Amino acid sequence: MKFSAAALSATLAALVGSTVAQLDIISPGGPNLWWVADSDNVVSWTCKTSPYPAFIILIANSDPKVLVAPQAVIAQQNNFDCSKLVSKDQVNMLPATGYTIQLANIFNQTDVYVESQPFEIKALGSPYPASSATPTNSQSATDAASGTATGTGTAASGSATGTQPNGARSLIPTSLAAAGLAALGLAFA
Numbered sequence: 001m002k003f004s005a006a007a008l009s010a011t012l013a014a015l016v017g018s019t020v021a022q023l024d025i026i027s028p029g030g031p032n033l034w035w036v037a038d039s040d041n042v043v044s045w046t047c048k049t050s051p052y053p054a055f056i057i058l059i060a061n062s063d064p065k066v067l068v069a070p071q072a073v074i075a076q077q078n079n080f081d082c083s084k085l086v087s088k089d090q091v092n093m094l095p096a097t098g099y100t101i102q103l104a105n106i107f108n109q110t111d112v113y114v115e116s117q118p119f120e121i122k123a124l125g126s127p128y129p130a131s132s133a134t135p136t137n138s139q140s141a142t143d144a145a146s147g148t149a150t151g152t153g154t155a156a157s158g159s160a161t162g163t164q165p166n167g168a169r170s171l172i173p174t175s176l177a178a179a180g181l182a183a184l185g186l187a188f189a
Contacts, residue, residue: 023050023079025101029117032133037095038124043073044083045103045114052113054078055103059091062098062118076106095123 026044027033035041043057057074061067073090093099097120105111 022046023052023055023103023114025103025114025116026083027116028099028101028119030119033117033129034120034122034126035091035099036124036126036128037093037121038088039128040088041086041091042083043086043101045079047079047082050079052079052103054106055113056106056109057084057086058102058104058109058112059093060100060102060115061093061096062100063096066094066096066098070102070109072109073101077103093121095121 024046026046028035028041028043054076056072057077058070059067059073060070073086074084077084098118099121100118101116102109102112103114105113
């Protein structure tokens, strides 16, 4: 089998790109980033490192007494927006703990790209989280809540179920995607 320089370059680009491209949910999630029931709330994600141009936004709960299955909040959300104001009409959930936000494939919502840390929806009239509690791309939710920041980012790992700096779990194995792209690049060389 003969390998061309173009195929080798495409393979290396796929491998390097897969370690950098990562989608994470910044907020809500964790004990310091909740939503308020019957109110407008915001979901935000790492749009600059996301490999997906668009996705569906779902809300789920670990307790089937609260929510039996994930429910679509926004059917098609463009990644480049980086955040979305979710109106009280779009999400009408009871106050409870154990909620998560899922960003998933538009055509198959069971193909979940990333899931937030569990968070609480507090009762109407509760205060919103402090703006300082929302982490940035280089800051974890724990650091933001304590008022400290590292100021540096970390590279995404190739783990299929690893925990990201903000506590979100990546459900897509990036190393598998890189291997598939690499094989495709070599096959067409």
